[in-house]
Amino acid sequence: MSPIHIRRHELTLLPECMRVIIRPFIPSDTHRVTTIIGRALALTEQEVARELRGVCQEFDDRHFDIASLLQAHYEKVQHHVFTQRTLSHERQLLIGALFSGEYALESAAIFNPSIVPHPDQSGVPDGALRFVMSLRATGEGHISSIEFRAGLIGTDGNITFEPVSRFVTVPEIILNPSYNKKRFITKLREMGFNDADVVIVMAPLGESFTRSDLNKSLNLVLHGSHPVSRDLRRTLECLQWLADSNYELLFPEELAMSERIIFPVSSNETNGIEDARFVRFTEDDGAVMYYATYTAYNGRVILPQLIETEDFLHFRIL
Structure with missing residues (x-):
């Protein structure tokens, strides 16, 4: 049997605390929610515009579309709004900002990689391989999520990674899966x-x-x-x-691999998505599917879960 030559590469993946997402930050106390909304309703339109401008100046360069995120968070508390008057779009965004918080995905660690061939091998030289690497990112409160990187193993065995974006985007959650x-x-x-x-x-x-x-x-x-x-x-x-x-997730096609993040969605995952390991399966008919098992943890109990995807854009959580 021919010997296998192994060469260690001087590559180190380091956590980056500036990679953040915006999450809903909504108090469980209804009185606190309505009090915060009341303060926002008491502002004049000029004050609303000034405060919203400050929010955008501080956070816009870390997020692709901060307005859509703030609007989504406003809609989560909209049923608490106690006025019949029509609210301006700017006031809705400001209320959404009041119930938002940034979360640093990698502030504690980034580790536990798994690696599979990339579903798109177009333009790759013969003998080389484009790959996808999954990583467990752990942030504040030790909440874990799944991040991705893409890279190339060259014909000479050298490994290069695509540049890591400073942006991270959560996927659309598909309703009625x-x-x-x-x-x-x-x-x-x-x-x-x-x-x-x-x-x-x-x-x-x-x-x-x-x-x-x-x-x-x-x-x-x-x-x-x-x-x-x-x-x-x-x-x-x-x-x-x-x-x-069990749910489905969908990322926009234009997102780079490093811009995709699978963050806990269900109540079973509130404390983390832990230790996903992706593998590539080829069916008898040639169809390819990627699977990963992981542990969903809610702070009390664990639940084994399965992820499947064909393209790292559309994911099914089972």
């Missing part, structure tokens, strides 16, 4: 739920179903059972919890 019935039932069995109530809920659903389909089936069972037993309620809550743990 679809689920694979077989996988869903398998996960329920792993969790110890394999009773008649599960069968009743799952029976009407197709091999692929949406969250809306599941909600209809859950409601039929819930309203058709009188009285609702404690065990039934627990089973239905578990079904909803599992459905919330």
Whole structure:
């Protein structure tokens, strides 16, 4: 057997605390929320414009589209706005800013890499390979997320990375995702739920179903059972919890690989997405799929999760 020659490269990936995202920062106390909104409503339009200008000057150079982010955060607290008058776009953005906070994704560490061939090998010389590397980024509060890097292994064995962008963008969360019935039932069995109530809920659903389909089936069972037993309620809550743990993400095509971040979405991941390892599978028909397992952690319990993607743009969390 021919010996394998291994060469260590002088490459070091270092965390960058300036790579940040803007997250909702909404107090749990409703009174505090309405008090903050009240102060924003009391400002004149000139004061609103001045304050918003200051926010944009301070944060705009660290985010692609800060206005869209602030608008999204305003919409999360819009139901607390206690006025009938129409709010200007600027005032909505300022209210959104009051309920926003930056999060430094890599402020604690960046580690645990995995590496796979890039789905796009166009323009790569024969004998070279473009790759995607996933990394576990850990920030404030030890919350972990998944970052990506792209690079090239040259024909001479040298490794180069594409420049790391100073911008990071969270993906769009696809509403009403679809689920694979077989996988869903398998996960329920792993969790110890394999009773008649599960069968009743799952029976009407197709091999692929949406969250809306599941909600209809859950409601039929819930309203058709009188009285609702404690065990039934627990089973239905578990079904909803599992459905919330499965979601889809979509990044814009124009984003560089280093600008994509998978940050915790579901309640099962509030304390982190830990230790994802991506592998590349080629099916018998030649179709390629990338899979990664990771541990979802909410500060109390863990849940094994699976990620699948064909292109590192559209991700399914299972």
